[in-house]
Amino acid sequence: MIAHRALSARYIYSLHPESTWVVAQGQLVVCGEVLAKGVRFEHASAAGVITSISGNTLILETTPDEQSVQMQPLNGGNSAAILRRIQEAGIVGLGGGGFPTHLKLLAAARKRAQTLVVNAVECEPGITCDAALLQENQATVHNGIDAVRTLLELKSIHIAASDKTDFEYHAGSTTVIRQPKPTDGAERYLVERLTGETVPVDALPVDLGVVVLNVATLHAVGQALQGVPLTTRVVTVFGENQWVRIGTPLTAFSNAPLVCVGGELSGADISTTGATDKRTNSIQTARGFLNLPCIRCGACDDTCPEQLPVATLVSLAAGQAQSTVRDTASRCIGCGLCNPVCPSSINVAGLVRTLRDSQRAEALRTNNIVRAEQRYLRHTSRMAAEELAQAERRANRLARLNPESIPISSSHDG
Amino acid sequence: MMAERMTTSRIMREVILALIPGFAVFAVLYGPRVPIHVALACLAAITTELICLRLRGETWRSAVQVLRDGSAVVTALLIVAAVPPAAAFGISILAAVIAIGLAKHAFGGLGRNLFNSAMTGYAMVLVSFPAAFSLWPANPDGLTGATMLDVLKHDAGRTLSEFTGHPAFGDYGAAGFELMALAWLAGGLYLLWRGLIAWRIPVGLLITVAVIAVLLWDGGGSESLGTPLQQWFAGGLILAAFFIATDPVTHPRSKQAQWCFGFIVGVVVMMVRAGGSFPDGIAFGVLLANAFTPWLDRRFP
Numbered sequence: 001m002i003a004h005r006a007l008s009a010r011y012i013y014s015l016h017p018e019s020t021w022v023v024a025q026g027q028l029v030v031c032g033e034v035l036a037k038g039v040r041f042e043h044a045s046a047a048g049v050i051t052s053i054s055g056n057t058l059i060l061e062t063t064p065d066e067q068s069v070q071m072q073p074l075n076g077g078n079s080a081a082i083l084r085r086i087q088e089a090g091i092v093g094l095g096g097g098g099f100p101t102h103l104k105l106l107a108a109a110r111k112r113a114q115t116l117v118v119n120a121v122e123c124e125p126g127i128t129c130d131a132a133l134l135q136e137n138q139a140t141v142h143n144g145i146d147a148v149r150t151l152l153e154l155k156s157i158h159i160a161a162s163d164k165t166d167f168e169y170h171a172g173s174t175t176v177i178r179q180p181k182p183t184d185g186a187e188r189y190l191v192e193r194l195t196g197e198t199v200p201v202d203a204l205p206v207d208l209g210v211v212v213l214n215v216a217t218l219h220a221v222g223q224a225l226q227g228v229p230l231t232t233r234v235v236t237v238f239g240e241n242q243w244v245r246i247g248t249p250l251t252a253f254s255n256a257p258l259v260c261v262g263g264e265l266s267g268a269d270i271s272t273t274g275a276t277d278k279r280t281n282s283i284q285t286a287r288g289f290l291n292l293p294c295i296r297c298g299a300c301d302d303t304c305p306e307q308l309p310v311a312t313l314v315s316l317a318a319g320q321a322q323s324t325v326r327d328t329a330s331r332c333i334g335c336g337l338c339n340p341v342c343p344s345s346i347n348v349a350g351l352v353r354t355l356r357d358s359q360r361a362e363a364l365r366t367n368n369i370v371r372a373e374q375r376y377l378r379h380t381s382r383m384a385a386e387e388l389a390q391a392e393r394r395a396n397r398l399a400r401l402n403p404e405s406i407p408i409s410s411s412h413d414g
Numbered sequence: 415m416m417a418e419r420m421t422t423s424r425i426m427r428e429v430i431l432a433l434i435p436g437f438a439v440f441a442v443l444y445g446p447r448v449p450i451h452v453a454l455a456c457l458a459a460i461t462t463e464l465i466c467l468r469l470r471g472e473t474w475r476s477a478v479q480v481l482r483d484g485s486a487v488v489t490a491l492l493i494v495a496a497v498p499p500a501a502a503f504g505i506s507i508l509a510a511v512i513a514i515g516l517a518k519h520a521f522g523g524l525g526r527n528l529f530n531s532a533m534t535g536y537a538m539v540l541v542s543f544p545a546a547f548s549l550w551p552a553n554p555d556g557l558t559g560a561t562m563l564d565v566l567k568h569d570a571g572r573t574l575s576e577f578t579g580h581p582a583f584g585d586y587g588a589a590g591f592e593l594m595a596l597a598w599l600a601g602g603l604y605l606l607w608r609g610l611i612a613w614r615i616p617v618g619l620l621i622t623v624a625v626i627a628v629l630l631w632d633g634g635g636s637e638s639l640g641t642p643l644q645q646w647f648a649g650g651l652i653l654a655a656f657f658i659a660t661d662p663v664t665h666p667r668s669k670q671a672q673w674c675f676g677f678i679v680g681v682v683v684m685m686v687r688a689g690g691s692f693p694d695g696i697a698f699g700v701l702l703a704n705a706f707t708p709w710l711d712r713r714f715p
Contacts, residue, residue: 292422292483292524293422293523293524293525293526294525295422295425295485295524295525295662295663296525296662296663296667297425297610297662298612298662298667299420301667309667309668309715311667312667312711312715328715341420343420343421343422343424343425344421344422344525345421
């Protein structure tokens with residue numbers, strides 16, 4: 001049984017550029033109430049009062065009452081309603097990517113993906129949150145998979161897990177990854193291993209008709225269908241799996257420097273607010289780096305599974321101009337294998353990740369495809385909203401007749 | 415997670431360890447001036463490093479911390495290995511000061527230098543005090559005289575077979591040098607086995623030297639420059655191939671670029687050996703190839 005972490009005194013949330021706060025300072029909220037709307041929804045993970053909103057950071061002080069609000073369960077429903085539900089439940093890639101799941105599934109639907117890969121391969125030593133979730137909450141994961149089956153015309157479902165995980169799925173082939181390597185969890189490597197097809201470096205698995213979703217993401221989808229927004233997730237906290245509410249301050253775990261995504265190898269402190277977010281899959285003590293001068297020994301080049309010119313990227317990150325290889329950083333899969341081999345104790349993976357993220361952000365700003373997909377999504381969302389409004393009117397009529405059914409919060413009207 | 419963790423100071427310790435057999439043979443052949451050169455050059459290198467680090471704004475504590483990486487000692491040892499023991503002690507001291515002060519810290523310290531620091535210091539004293547470098551003993555017994563490379567270059571009156579028994583010639587290389595080269599080779603192979611140096615550079619360099627030597631060999635005639643084996647085991651070629659050209663800071667990264675790098679060093683060495691006025695071309699080969707490194711990195715990413 002995965003334990004629930006005790007309530008924290010405060011929770012901290014950060015806003016993504018494509019979303020806006022819908023609450024005001026001083027407002028009382030209950031657990032599950034919407035804090036931000038847009039491409040990425042955020043929900044209060046506890047009942048309390050909003051004590052401060054400054055720019056992209058919102059702080060919630062908890063009150064002892066355990067009031068919470070849920071959405072109407074979604075039974076059946078068409079593709080647009082399911083996608084909209086996934087968006088409104090605030091679901092993003094929980095494996096560490098943090099990409100909005102409804103956008104990923106939308107792209108998969110448009111490319112007619114026929115293969116679903118459920119990623120439960122934990123390639124980092126010491127992280128077991130996915131395996132724990134897969135074993136304890138199979139039914140909800142099944143519901144999430146069923147929702148994806150409604151969205152996509154799936155021909156095959158692979159469940160990729162390490163050999164330590166005990167799991168059977170009725171309608172898919174279970175693929176067991178024995179002794180997973182640090183690269184096996186990366187989408188492209190996983191797809192190659194399962195389907196035998198190589199994903200080109202400038203393409204995504206979805207271009208081959210394969211959609212890869214983390215098991216925690218599918219669990220969240222399953223919960224969203226039952227009306228529960230994403231306010232908590234399983235995190236491996238110093239080796240022990242716990243349900244941790246989104247936005248838990250890192251100081252609630254320890255005062256030492258912490259990494260909150262990935263572990264020993266790829267561990268990064270991605271937190272800008274000093275709190276956990278939806279990508280947080282582990283809490284570990286950060287390893288110190290001495291960051292001595294690079295002697296260009298090339299150990300990082302030799303260990304890189306993507307064969308990136310890592311040493312040159314490091315000198316690029318240090319401001320030594322060599323721009324010809326700059327673009328290669330976007331191919332970094334973030335496995336972190338370059339860190340333990342560095343004789344100068346440089347945070348190589350961190351430097352390359354910073355380069356990669358700035359490039360991806362740049363690419364997103366200029367990428368017409370992404371913009372077009374967001375337009376398409378807004379359109380389908382509007383259609384779905386009308387349908388949803390109808391359903392709500394029906395439900396409210398029912399509620400008037402039968403007062404025991406769950407009321408719908410006004411903030412969920414869409 | 416790793417069996418053992420490589421650190422910069424550990425790499426430097428391994429390199430010093432690999433230099434020990436060569437220095438042992440060096441000292442046995444040429445006497446107590448060798449350890450004195452070593453001590454003075456190391457002292458000069460460490461002092462210069464400390465002063466430069468202080469000038470660059472490091473605290474004493476952090477300067478000592480940086481010094482512990484051992485790279486200054488490696489630089490000093492490589493300089494001493496290239497300076498004739500009979501030369502004035504000031505030669506190796508000056509070379510060490512130039513290497514650390516100018517080639518290393520003026521370029522930004524460890525990891526930032528464009529040119530191999532030991533070879534920069536060595537080349538500066540070589541061109542400034544050429545007389546000191548004619549002091550290489552022709553063989554361990556004699557005082558000073560023409561080394562085998564000098565004889566091969568300048569004595570065009572005799573064929574190769576007529577040199578048998580010449581005091582500067584050993585069994586397969588140059589007298590004295592061939593033994594030292596074997597000891598450097600042992601250290602170099604150790605570094606290769608430990609995975610600390612890029613194997614393509616020594617292999618590329620030795621192949622290039624051998625090919626050019628065969629082209630210039632002409633079957634051992636009077637204009638011959640000696641057999642490939644004699645070229646390998648003369649001067650500082652083996653030392654340069656395994657310890658100097660393989661300085662990771664100044665050699666390029668990719669496989670093709672490393673082959674090219676070894677080739678450039680080899681060509682320049684053989685050009686100097688065939689027609690230059692200096693005793694050997696190692697320093698010039700390495701420095702010229704260093705100058706190609708940024709381009710090679712760009713050309714073969």
